[in-house]
Amino acid sequence: MTLQPLISALQILIFPGALFLFCLAFFYEWIDRKFAARVQNRYGPLFTGPSGILQPIADFFKLLSKEDIVPLAVDKLLFTLTPILYSALPLATLFTIPILSQTGIMTFEGDLILVMFVFTLIIITVFLAGYGSMSRFSIIGGVRAALQMLGYEIPMGLAMVGPAIAAGSLSISAIVQWQWTHWSWMVWLQPLGFIIFVICMLAELELVPFDIPEAETEIVAGWRTEFSGRKLALLRLGKDFELVLASALVASLYLGGAQPIWSVPSVIAFPITFLLKTVCVVLLFSLLRAVFARFRIDQMVSGMWKYLVPLAILQIILIQLGIGR
Numbered sequence: 001m002t003l004q005p006l007i008s009a010l011q012i013l014i015f016p017g018a019l020f021l022f023c024l025a026f027f028y029e030w031i032d033r034k035f036a037a038r039v040q041n042r043y044g045p046l047f048t049g050p051s052g053i054l055q056p057i058a059d060f061f062k063l064l065s066k067e068d069i070v071p072l073a074v075d076k077l078l079f080t081l082t083p084i085l086y087s088a089l090p091l092a093t094l095f096t097i098p099i100l101s102q103t104g105i106m107t108f109e110g111d112l113i114l115v116m117f118v119f120t121l122i123i124i125t126v127f128l129a130g131y132g133s134m135s136r137f138s139i140i141g142g143v144r145a146a147l148q149m150l151g152y153e154i155p156m157g158l159a160m161v162g163p164a165i166a167a168g169s170l171s172i173s174a175i176v177q178w179q180w181t182h183w184s185w186m187v188w189l190q191p192l193g194f195i196i197f198v199i200c201m202l203a204e205l206e207l208v209p210f211d212i213p214e215a216e217t218e219i220v221a222g223w224r225t226e227f228s229g230r231k232l233a234l235l236r237l238g239k240d241f242e243l244v245l246a247s248a249l250v251a252s253l254y255l256g257g258a259q260p261i262w263s264v265p266s267v268i269a270f271p272i273t274f275l276l277k278t279v280c281v282v283l284l285f286s287l288l289r290a291v292f293a294r295f296r297i298d299q300m301v302s303g304m305w306k307y308l309v310p311l312a313i314l315q316i317i318l319i320q321l322g323i324g325r
Contacts, residue, residue: 025240068229078132087238130223141222145213151304156200158312176257
């Protein structure tokens with residue numbers, strides 16, 4: 001009797017699967033909040049756990065215990081399903097990211113296309129959540145999210161395709177393996193693509209300066225205004241999963257993934273290297289959102305089309321000419 005089915009189940013449910021990703025999502029939220037607060041001369045999470053490290057978990061369980069209010073005018077189907085989809089989509093996609101080895105739990109040729117598709121589905125879910133709430137603030141937030149996607153989706157896709165062209169594969173694991181084989185991270189070969197991708201990830205995560213869909217000073221909480229209790233807890237969890245996915249994708253496509261940076265046994269080196277690289281990306285996200293102010297939606301869309309799209313096309317041309325391979 002083979003133990004492979006049991007090992008696969010443990011990988012999906014515990015490590016590096018769901019349980020590990022739950023803990024990682026809360027940990028990265030704490031890093032994001034703490035570091036951004038320090039940059040802005042604030043304290044950030046402080047009391048729950050050492051240096052407030054348990055604050056994201058406490059916030060999550062507190063929301064679970066809160067009353068789940070459903071306004072009378074909402075579309076109940078959309079209002080119920082969108083928080084579930086918003087948390088499930090990035091969690092399932094994380095299984096394609098290599099963490100323990102050169103391959104992810106669900107690696108296949110073309111999984112990079114799946115990630116692009118999931119990012120689009122997440123924004124569609126955001127739009128439906130705002131529309132289904134039937135609130136003026138929520139609808140405006142959902143429309144802003146859809147408009148913002150029109151601005152950054154093309155340069156984001158081109159920035160993701162650049163490493164794929166260089167590696168000759170649409171598999172994230174194959175791109176990571178190519179970097180291992182050539183002993184060179186994509187960030188050194190395609191620095192322009194890396195910068196474009198980081199900017200687009202800020203927009204995908206709705207972080208400052210691209211927090212337009214949930215601008216609290218303009219439209220309360222944007223598309224999340226009417227959600228409370230368990231639904232709001234799932235939305236916050238989904239945002240944390242998306243942060244993990246974005247940082248893991250930047251690390252995999254441009255920083256060599258879980259490629260060990262020192263010579264130690266692989267079972268230890270892979271996850272430690274993955275954590276170090278993704279934490280660095282989270283710190284970069286936090287730094288950028290802490291030092292910039294919010295763009296208007298017209299500034300964001302026009303800026304993406306005027307600057308990032310031509311630069312992303314230029315990056316692809318350079319790769320085709322052999323520069324960046």
